[in-house]
Amino acid sequence: MDESTSVNDQNTEGLAKNTLDQKMTVYIWDMDETLIILQSLLNGFYALFFKGSKNVEEGTELGRKWEKHILDLCDKDFFYEQMDKYNEPFLSALSEYDDGRDLSNYNFNQDEFGPPSDDANKRKLAYRHRVIADKYKQGLSGLFDQEMMKQWELLYNMTDKFTDGWFSSARTFLEECATGQDELPVASADGIIDSASRSQRHINVLVTSGALIPSLAKCLLFRLDHILTQENVYSSWEVGKRKCFQLIKERFESPSTRYCVIGDGLEECDAAEFMRWPFIKIDSKPNGSHRFPGLTLRTVGFYLSVVYGNPDPEDDKE
16 A cells, blocks of 8 residues: 555645635535435434425335445444544544555454554554545445445435435535536637636535544445545544634635535534634425525525625636
8 A cells, every 4th residue: 555645635635825826615514414314314304304295114214224334334344343432533633653554464453453542552543544545545346346336326326316316416516516616617629728717726525523434434325435535524523513624724724715614503503603604504304495406506605705705706707
C-alpha cells in the first residue's frame, strides 16, 4: 500500500488557504433522514406519514435488510468488532501515529490492539484507518462478490422505489452541488470551459451523528462514495457537530469560502446558527417544504444569499 495514504488527507484536501482568490462553497450534509431514509423506515414512521398509502411492514423490512448489510460490511471489512469503542471524528485523525509501514502482510488479528490508548495502540488504530480508507476508495465492487452485488442493487432499487426516489434524487442533487450547476459545464470547440466555472470550487462534506465506521459503510452502500470522498466524512458521535463544523471551517477557511448546512436535526441547526451559516431543514413528510425529490440549487442559493449576499454578476452564469 502507498505509505502516504490518508496520512496527509486533511491537509492536501484543504487547499483553500493556498487559493484565496478562488471562490468556494462547502455543503455540509447530515446523513440519516437527509441523504438517506433509514431510521424512519426501521421505526415505521416514514410509512405512517403517508396515512395508509405505504405499507409499514414493507418499509420496516427494508430498513432491517439495510441494517444487516451495514453491520456485515463493518464487521467483515472494516474491523468494527475491534474498533467499536474507538471512534474518531475522521479517518486521518490519527495520521501522525501512522509510520507508513507496509501492511500487505500485517496480521490485524494478532497485533494485540486494544486498551490502553497509548501511542502504540493509536498507531495500530491508524493502520486500520488506512486500510479502511483504501477499501473505501475501491468501492463495493472490490468488496462484494457478484451475488452480493445483485442483492445490494435489488435492495437499493426496491428502497428507492418505496421512498419515491429519495435515494437517487439526493445522490443526483449531491452531484449537482459538486458542479455548482444543474448540468456539467460544456466546453467550447477548443476545449476551454467558461472561466466562471473554473474559478469556483463546490465541495460536499458529510457530518453525521453516527459512528465513523458505520457511516463510511453507509456511504458505500447508498452509492454516495464517489461524491463524498473518505476525507470528507466526519463523525460527531463524540465531539459534537459544532466541533466538526469548526474543524471544517479551519480546513477550508478563506475570505471567499461560503458554507451551507443541510440536515433534519436540531443539533446541526444549532451548530449552524452558532457558526452563522445558513441551515436548510429537510423534512421527510409528504408535505415537507424541503425534501427529496424537490430540493434545488436555486433554493440553496437563496439561503446562501441571505447570509452572504447576492453572488457577483459573473456567478449568474451558473
